[in-house]
Amino acid sequence: MPDTKILITGASSGLGAALARVYAGPGVTLVLWGRDAARLNAVAEECRALGAATDADNFDIADIPAMTARLSASDNKAPIDLAIFCAGIGGMIPKDTLAQDAQAAHLMAEVNFTSPTVGASLLSGLMAARGRGQIVLVGSIAESFALPMSPLYAGSKAGLALFAEALANRMTQHRVAVTLVSPGYIDTPMSQQLNKPRPFLLTAQQAAVILKRKIAKRPRRIVIPWQFIWLRGIAVWLPKPLQRFILARA
DSSP: OOOOOEEEETSSSSSHHHHHHHHHTTTTEHEEEEHHSHHHHHHHHHHHHHOOOOEEOOOTTOOOOHHHHHHHHHHHSSSOSSEEOOOOOOOOOOOOOSOOHHHHHHHIIIIIHHHHHHHHHHHHHHHHTHHHHOOEEEGGGGGGGTTSHHHHHHHHHHHHHHHHHHHHHHHHHGGGGEEEEOOOEEEEHHHHHHOOOOHHHHHHHHHHHHHHHHHHOSSEEEETTTTTHHHHHHHHHHHHHHHHHHHHHO
C-alpha cells in the first residue's frame, strides 16, 4: 500500500506542530512548512522518531510565488493526499490605536487568506484531475463575529470560510473533499498573546487528536471545541443592533 502524503503549513509551532505529531507514523510522508527553521526541524525530528518520512522546508508562506512553486514541485514529486493549510497570524488592535497598522493588515491578509486560497486553488485542480484528495483550511470561529478589536483577522477568516464553501461546491463532482476548520480557543502562542479570558480552552494536542478523527470523515465543516457550535448559533439569532452593542463593548 502506498504512503499517505500529507502537507501541513504552519508546522513549526502551535496547532500545526501538534497535527504533524498526531499524523506521524509508519507509511506516512509529512511535508512540513514553517517560518522558524529550528523549531520546524525539531518537529520533523519528532515525526521521524514516530516512523514518518518528513520533508521540512522553512520559508515565509506570504511569499506567494515561492509557495506555489514549492507546492507544484512537491505534488509533482508524489501526489499530496491531504493538505492542511494551518498557517495563520492573529493579533488585536491596541486600545490606544485608532485603526490597524496597514503593513500588519497586509501581512495578515496574505497569510490568513491569500496564501491558503491560492494554494488550495492550485492543489484542488491537481487533485480533481486524479479524482481524489482532501484540502483542509484552518480558519477561526472569529469568522462568525464582526470583531472591532480584530477587523482584519475576522474578515480574513470570514473570507476563508466562504471560499471553502464555494470550493467544496465545485470539487464535490471530482471526489475532492474540502473541509473548513473553525477553532475556538486553542492554547497556542497566538492565543497566549490575548489579554482576555479563553473559555473552553483546548491544548494543541487535544485539538489535533480531535481534528484527525473528524477530518477522516471528510466533512465540510468542523467547529472545535463543540461549545462554540452553540455560541455561534446563539449569536447568529441575536438582532444585529444587539450584536453591535455587545461587540462594541467587548
